[in-house]
Amino acid sequence: MSEARLNLDDFGDLIERPSARVRREAETRRGRIGLAPKSLGRLDELALWLAAAQSSVPVEPLTRPKLVLFAGDHGIAGLGVSARPAGGAHRLVRAVLDGTAPAAVLARRAGVPLRVVDTSLDCDPGELPAEITRHRVRRGSGRLDTGDALTGEEAGRAFRAGMAVADEEADAGTDLLLLGDVSVGGTTAAGVLIAALCGTDASVVTGRGGERIDDLTWMRKCAAVRDGLRRARPVLGDQLGLLAAVGGADLAAMTGFLLQAAVRRTPVILDGVVSAACALLGQRIAFRAPDWWLAGHAAAGEPGQAKALDRMTLEPLLDEGLGVGEGVGALLALPLVQSAAALAAELAEPASGGTPETPGTPATAAAADAT
16 A cells, blocks of 8 residues: 555455465364364364364464554543543553553563554653654543544544554564553444444443443433534545544554455454454445454443444454453454464364374374365
8 A cells, every 4th residue: 555645445456364274274174173063062163164264274272462552632631531640541541551551561471562553642752752652643532422432634643653553563473462541431433333333322322331321421421422424424434533532643553454354364452342343444445355354352331342343243252241351352252363373273183083183293294285
């Protein structure tokens, strides 16, 4: 895609589906393993998906996952639509960097590297490491109910920043990306995008979130989504214009990240409602893109996520009543995906005499080569 020109239609040509031929080969190999069909449940389906995504039979074990968190503040939070204080996302980022946030604890426990990308935090960039702030587009996204969240130029810069991050991770050899957000007001922007793209009303997509906001806060949030929806509908045909009007720098960057990850044939586990909204917009841009994504979990208190996932025919891997965001759900789903990869990689096919061989033996290697 040209550096001088961002044409979202190009993604439709650049993104191919995971290989159907390799998936059939993986199904054939699975049939030769001495386990009853469907005995591994969802793990079997995940293994076939990974084989197609990797173009590899057997599947390669997942050894280099990475959690990427896009961070930003939203001006709409100033209306009291969140249990968190407006402009406070930098404190959440600081907790991630200090290792005290839930995502940091789980990532450390799982040995998963964690990266934070500041696109629009409402703080002095000098308060955070330069590696985190180098993709910043602006200080806080604007109020989406009465004005644009971004200018058109800022939306393009943010989108490109997300693409650049995806390229950096693919070039570094990351074999599975986990996508989350660290924001205040981000779920309101996500609700507007989902309502606009699904053609539904504000109340249908507006949840109480992980903080379980009270009735008054929920009504303010509904009103904000409603007002944003009025501004979103006229620009539905212009995806960058939609992100500029009612999205924000973090959502624009996440959308670019998801699409470029699909271009680079790198699978992604989505986290909560914000990543689901960006994925839904990504589907509008390139209809094959969702074939590269998994839904990590069903976010509690976020009906908009369920609407978005249903539109993309993505079924959450977990439903644990989890309300916290910041990549936690994607991290919890990761062991399930890694287990599917390990089983597909290491379960042996029978030798010619009908006895399964140990992985790594010449008979197994020959069988793998034959597929």
